[in-house]
Amino acid sequence: MSMETPPARPTLLKRYSRAIHSFYARHERALGLSFFLGGIVWDALTLRTIDNPIDNLILIGYLVGLTTVIILDIRARSGRFKLKRIDEPQALLRGAIQFLLGALLSAYVIFYSRSITWSTHLAFWLILVIGMVANEFLTRKLSSFPAQIALLFFASVTMMAWLLPVALAEMSLGVFRLAIGLSLLLGLVVYLVGRKAGRVISYRIGHAELWVLASMALLLDVGYRANWIPPVPLSVQEGGIYNSVIKENGTYRLEWTSLKRSWLSPDYARTVIREEGEPVYCFTAVFAPTRLEETIYHVWKRKDVATGKWIESDRIGYRMTGGRKDGYRGSTFKRNLTPGQWRVVVVTEDGKVLTRIPFDIPEETDDGDRWRRTLVR
Numbered sequence: 511m512s513m514e515t516p517p518a519r520p521t522l523l524k525r526y527s528r529a530i531h532s533f534y535a536r537h538e539r540a541l542g543l544s545f546f547l548g549g550i551v552w553d554a555l556t557l558r559t560i561d562n563p564i565d566n567l568i569l570i571g572y573l574v575g576l577t578t579v580i581i582l583d584i585r586a587r588s589g590r591f592k593l594k595r596i597d598e599p600q601a602l603l604r605g606a607i608q609f610l611l612g613a614l615l616s617a618y619v620i621f622y623s624r625s626i627t628w629s630t631h632l633a634f635w636l637i638l639v640i641g642m643v644a645n646e647f648l649t650r651k652l653s654s655f656p657a658q659i660a661l662l663f664f665a666s667v668t669m670m671a672w673l674l675p676v677a678l679a680e681m682s683l684g685v686f687r688l689a690i691g692l693s694l695l696l697g698l699v700v701y702l703v704g705r706k707a708g709r710v711i712s713y714r715i716g717h718a719e720l721w722v723l724a725s726m727a728l729l730l731d732v733g734y735r736a737n738w739i740p741p742v743p744l745s746v747q748e749g750g751i752y753n754s755v756i757k758e759n760g761t762y763r764l765e766w767t768s769l770k771r772s773w774l775s776p777d778y779a780r781t782v783i784r785e786e787g788e789p790v791y792c793f794t795a796v797f798a799p800t801r802l803e804e805t806i807y808h809v810w811k812r813k814d815v816a817t818g819k820w821i822e823s824d825r826i827g828y829r830m831t832g833g834r835k836d837g838y839r840g841s842t843f844k845r846n847l848t849p850g851q852w853r854v855v856v857v858t859e860d861g862k863v864l865t866r867i868p869f870d871i872p873e874e875t876d877d878g879d880r881w882r883r884t885l886v887r
Contacts, residue, residue, distance in 0.1 A: 559835065560621050560743045561676045561799035569617055573669060576610040579603055580658050580700055584707045607658070614665045615641050621672070622740055631740045634733065638668070655709045659697055659719045663726055666693035672742040679801035681741065682860065686734050690727050697723045741862035744804065747837035748887065749794040749856065750778025751869040755841040762839055764793055764885040777885055781870045782847075789843040792854045792867060795887065796840070798832025805859040806830050808842040813851040820853070827859075839887060849873045 557565055583603040619638045622631075641664070670689030675681040701719045704710055710717045733739045754765040766779035782790055792808050807827040811820040826842040849871045856864040 557617060557620055559797070560672050560745070561832075565617075566673060566676070569614065569669060570673075572610050572614050572617075573666060576607065576614065576662060576665065577696060577700065579606045579610060580662060581703050583607065583658075584655070584700075584704050584709055587707070587709065611661055611665065614669070618665075618668050622668075622742065631738065634739050655704050656718045656722050659700060659704075660722045660726060662700060663693050663697040663723055666696050667730055671739070675743050675802060676799045679799070679803070681744065681802065681804065681858070683734065686739075687731065690730060694723060694727055737861070737863055741858055741864060743797075743799050743802070744858065744862075744864060745797045745837075746856060746865040747795040747797050749792070749854075749865055749867050750776065751780075751782060751854070751867060752778060752791045752793055753782070753784055753788065755791040755793050755843070757841075762793060762841070762887045764791075764887060766883055768881045768883055777883075778867075779869060781872060783872075783880060787845065789845045790847055790869075790871075791841050791843040793839070793841040793887070794856055794865075794867075795837030796830060796856070796864065797834070797837040798830065800833035802832040804830055804832075806838075806840060806864075807857050807859070809855040809857055810842075810844050811853055811855060812848065813853075815850065836887075847871050 559565075586603055615638060619635070622635055622638060641661070667689055670692055671686060674685050674689050678685060697719075701710070701717075701723070704719065705717070710719055730739070750764070750766075752764045752766045754763075756763040756765075764778075767783040768779065769781070769783060778793075784790065792810075794806070794808070796806055798804060805827050806829075807825050809822060810824040810826070811822050813819070814821050824844055826844075828840045828842070830838040830840060832838065851868070851870055853866050853868040855866050858864065
């Protein structure tokens, strides 16, 4: 009489992993949205300044972890990496890639949103947002090897773009190209691992992964020179146009006249009410990391009614040093402004746009009630 051996009972870890996998499969969409929104809120509440050592160490850890998990995923798909107590390591690794990439992209969205001029850098910020959303909801379509290489390279360049200026106390095209070069090196290491595991996609013109890296490096270089990419880690914390800027005892007293009293009004003179011959001031507070020095220019421009073009009137600069949490404060002024549409463009020494501050000089001043407003910075 033969007796059949009863099947081995699954281990406690396997039972728990199966239960979690089953629960997640039933509620995948709701849980994914919850994690997605929760991660953004968490980053918004916990991330501080762009040069905070703890935040940067955490994000570097995310990038190292993402690279490691992608390499493990490559090995798992080729059968060279297995976890004895887990049936499907690929699913676990895919989830880890999604989490780490999502954490990086959401942090970038928050950091870069503090540094962008919306009219100039909105496209780059939207690319970050689209990448973050796609990572959360298109994880299977983004699990191909070229897509992984592209996302890893983009995440690395985006981080290095602010880490290197913070570390080197210098911001320039050369530093940005160094960020591209280091990220290319990281991408090539992962590419070689994938090639050895047989994951590369070959075409007549070469491997798709190499074309992805080369084209993205070229596009980012062009984007930086064309001012599409924000000049992180610099950011304008505050800026506006005033009738008077007085510096005394380490503070700036900002005054301007308004004809309307509304809580919706900006904290500066959007329409300048002044007496003839009085100067108009531009005040800005620009954040920069400790030790980073930069020349900031206030470029005063007037819109030509006939051509619709902005004509530069004056370019006034000052040297700033980083390290102040609320930004390095500085002001310039201009006399004899003719009526019309004006704006001050705040730029770096190499022409990177930080922000634009629009204002109007009216032909005639309304005789209505005037309200003198004051800020202390």
